[in-house]
Amino acid sequence: MFEDRPDLVDRIVSHLRRPVQIDAALDGRVMQEIAQVDTGRRPGAAVAAWRWLIRPRPFAVSPLGALAMAAGLAAVVWALPGRGARAVPPAADAPREFQFVVVAPRATRVALVGDFNDWDATRTPMRASQRGGSVWTAVLPLAPGRYRYGFLVDGSRWLADPAAPHVRDDEFGAPSSVVTVGGS
């Protein structure tokens, strides 16, 4: 076809014989393209997830958004156990609950009276046990100190607490007991 134009053939041959300059990153690009060629074999979900996780992405945030995130982080750190509001031990003079119990068979009402309620029989009525009825209880918060008290049965009969020290200097002819509440 080109027998009659040998000069053209020479030019083409010389052009083809010239060294070609190849991009140095070509190998990398080629290998990346090869890796992305669908070979029909799907990677596992874990591999896909891992790839998704480690693939770098551009990230941008506004100054206001950055401030909001910093505030949220500070709030989380402050709320960690051991930081911020701590469990405060009760103060030495904080009231403690005391349970008073007395056995009073055949009683229709029992009142706990003492220094802690102005010896007022209406202020601290005791509750009868749900099972029997002869066991009467009352729970009262008491600040540290020493209190005299007694049980008034049916409005007329006085009982001292058999489980507590009795008052030695009873001056009114009716027994009283003593409860001591510690602060430490």
Place this chain on the structure above:
Amino acid sequence: MKTSPLPRSPKSLVAAGALAAVLVATAAAQDSQDSQHSKDPRLARLDPAARSLVVVVIDSARTAGLPTEPLVQRALEGATKGAPGTLIGNAVRRLAADLGRARAALGAGATPPELEAGAAALRAGAGPAVLAQLRRSPRQTITVPLAVLTDLVASGVPVDSAAAAVLALAASSGDADLIDFRRAVERDIALGAAPTAATAGAAAGFLAAGADAVHVNAGARDARPGRP
């Protein structure tokens, strides 16, 4: 006869009126304050004769700087128990005297609960020297040691034995441990031990107990309501 003229200027009249108003208001306020102090509404439960006796004692105690609430409570106790007025008056007067003795032994810085517990300890038979010794123990308050001392004496423990035990324990034990000590002594007495032996045995046990054991017991106590 010549009389001195009264001030006629409006300024003088206004000043004199204001001065009179201030004097009247001050007197009324003072009267009201005194009335409130000496007439605690709770004392209305006492019969008039008892009330007048008690009010005098309470006013004197207040003037002396003694706590008055224990006196009010003692009077109310007598009233609720239906005691005669003279008995109530005597009881309140005796308590006021004990509070004064307690303050003399414990010092002017004693708190009202300390004075009340000190008065009970003195009444039980403890000497002022014991109270003064307890005052010197390194504790924030000595209300509980005084109360435990009183309760031990009431249980039949001789004053000297009770005081020695409480003084030994007060330096190193907390309130809860002192109360447990008292319970241990009372339990041993109820089981038949001699009061002195029960006190010595319990004190030795508490003094020998390690700090860890005391801490564990205190934690168990906190988990439920206390008992007298």
